[in-house]
Structures are given as C-alpha cells and as structure tokens.
Amino acid sequence: MENSALINILSSPKRIVIVCHKNPDGDAMGSSLGLYHYLTLKGHHAMVITPNEYPDFLDWLPGNETVKNAKDIPQFAKDRIAEAEIIFCLDFNTLSRIDQLATPVEQSAAYKVLIDHHQQPQQFDFMWHRVEASSTCQLVFEFIEMLGDKALVNKDIASCLYTGIMTDTGSFRFPSTVAKVHRIIADLIDAGAENSVIHRNVFSAYTESRLKLLGYCISERLTVIPEKATAYISLSKDELKKFGFVPGDTEGIVNYPLDIKGIKLSAIFIEREDGVKISFRSVGQFSVNQFSRAHFGGGGHDNAAGGQSTLSLQQTVEKFVTLLDSYAQDIINS
Numbered sequence: 001m002e003n004s005a006l007i008n009i010l011s012s013p014k015r016i017v018i019v020c021h022k023n024p025d026g027d028a029m030g031s032s033l034g035l036y037h038y039l040t041l042k043g044h045h046a047m048v049i050t051p052n053e054y055p056d057f058l059d060w061l062p063g064n065e066t067v068k069n070a071k072d073i074p075q076f077a078k079d080r081i082a083e084a085e086i087i088f089c090l091d092f093n094t095l096s097r098i099d100q101l102a103t104p105v106e107q108s109a110a111y112k113v114l115i116d117h118h119q120q121p122q123q124f125d126f127m128w129h130r131v132e133a134s135s136t137c138q139l140v141f142e143f144i145e146m147l148g149d150k151a152l153v154n155k156d157i158a159s160c161l162y163t164g165i166m167t168d169t170g171s172f173r174f175p176s177t178v179a180k181v182h183r184i185i186a187d188l189i190d191a192g193a194e195n196s197v198i199h200r201n202v203f204s205a206y207t208e209s210r211l212k213l214l215g216y217c218i219s220e221r222l223t224v225i226p227e228k229a230t231a232y233i234s235l236s237k238d239e240l241k242k243f244g245f246v247p248g249d250t251e252g253i254v255n256y257p258l259d260i261k262g263i264k265l266s267a268i269f270i271e272r273e274d275g276v277k278i279s280f281r282s283v284g285q286f287s288v289n290q291f292s293r294a295h296f297g298g299g300g301h302d303n304a305a306g307g308q309s310t311l312s313l314q315q316t317v318e319k320f321v322t323l324l325d326s327y328a329q330d331i332i333n334s
C-alpha cells in the first residue's frame, strides 16, 4: 500500500490501539510509547495495550501510567480493540505473538498497521517493515520522519525511542548498529533523550536478589561445551522461587555466555508454569531464528531468538544438547 493512503487515514483524529508482543521488552515498550506520544500529539485518541506485564526497569518510561495490561482487564482490552479505527502492531511479526489478543485484533474491523523488524512477517493492511532495522524504535522514528513530522519528536518520544534502540542493539554494539542508527541516536539526544540517565534506568536498576540470581546462573548453572562453541544455562521453578523471581529478572542473562572467548551460541532455559521458555543468542552466521523455528516452536532474529518447549526442563536441555551434534560444525564456523 502507498504511504499516501496511510497519510490520508491519519489526517483526521482516530481511535487508535497500539499492541506489542507478550513479555514486552525495551524495544516493544519504547516503540509503543514513542508512537503513542506522537499520535497523541497529532490529536489522535491513542492507547497502548500489552498482552501481559513487563519488567519494572521499564516503568519509568514516559506514558507508562497510561498503558493497559490486557491480563488485568481482558474485557476492556477486547472492547477497545473492537472499536478501534486503526491498530498498530509493534515489534512482532505474527498475531500468535500477542496471545489472547490475537483473535480480537484479527476480528476487529480496524485498519491494521505493522511496524516491525522480525523475519517472515504475516500480511497487514500497511507494512512498515525492514529486517535490517536495528529495532522497531528505529522504524518508528523513520515512520514519523516519513510522515514529515521529525520536528515533532520531543523529549518523551525521544526517550522512548532511545530506549528500544539501546536495548535491541545491546547498547549499540550488534552489527545492526550501522552509522544511520548513530545519526538517529544523535537526533534523539538533540530532542531531549538523556542517554546517561536512560542507561542507568534500564541497566542499573537491579534488585539485590536479581543480581544474586545472575551470579548464581554464572557460577552454578553454566555449562560450557567448548568443542561446540556453545554454552547454556538452565533454571528450575524452585531456583527462581529461591531468588524471589519477578518478570524481567532473567532478562539479559543469556548474553553472558557469549562473553567467553570462542563461544558463538548461548541459550537459557527457564522453567515456567506453562512449559519451558527458551532464549537463544548467537554471534556470526548461525541463525538462531531458523534453529528455534525448526526445533522449539519459536523465532526472532538471526542472532537473537526465543522459543518454548512442553517437555520437562531436563528433557528440553537434553533435546538441545543432542541437536548440537548435528549443528556443531555450523556453530563453530559461524
């Protein structure tokens, strides 16, 4: 669809719902709230609805108090989605990523817009999608630019968008951090994003128990398989309970094994009520998106993907270790 069609739709105030993927991360919340501030500024009636709760280290984001968690108020969420004129779907590629909101969004007569950077997206009425983009926050910035409104990017919008670019690029170090990303970041700082404050808000907001859980994962739960360039961590429900787990506490732990020289694939297996949640990270050519799609019902990006398993924690880890036999060469050569 032509950009002009969307520009036309947005030319008068609309009832708009913004949804992001379940277990929202910095990019999901930053892009949703960044877009929310922009649309509100333009006179639209906008609202961010999340499928479930998100970590405390994101609750300082401007506009946080306006976000509706559909798990708390399911009927309200369904009603807003049903009566929306436009639904923006942010930071996910298929409706299955929004759990219980998938059916209401599918059934809503609203005009549906996707803004996302994950591979293999499903079809939406309007797609602002680029796999090479560092983050959905980058795409929201470019979307606002396309609409001719770059000058409207204020401190609130800039702070939100900075956050997601920062978290999705691993603080500007992943290969997706091309020069253009730094130029956008410079624009966001010019617009009022306090980069140093944002870093501390997101990365230096650990509770004591979260820091101890991280230490425990590394000292007690890390298995390294040097000959397969792989390392992984697994955590049981009981272990999480012992450390007073709250959502967000395990965020980022999966990155640490990649700090070992020679390790190119990392995984974390987390036992939950409804199965095992898995995160994969890789460096180089080995695509964890493909690996997770093929074996763990998940997906994501080439170097960062998630998945799940209904096997026990131990069986899930065993399945992973067995699979490594056939992938070892690809991982090592990655």
Ligand code: 5GP
Pocket (backbone or CB within 6 Å): 021, 025, 091, 097, 278, 279, 280, 297, 298, 299, 300, 301, 304, 305, 306, 307, 308
């Ligand atoms: P994480 O490991 O941090 O949960 O997710 C890493 C990346 O993979 C994120 O971009 C996330 O949106 C995506 N992802 C996580 N879990 C899944 C999943 O089950 N399916 C798909 N398609 N993507 C996922």
Ligand code: MN
Pocket (backbone or CB within 6 Å): 027, 028, 091, 117, 135, 136, 168
């Ligand atoms: Mn993202």
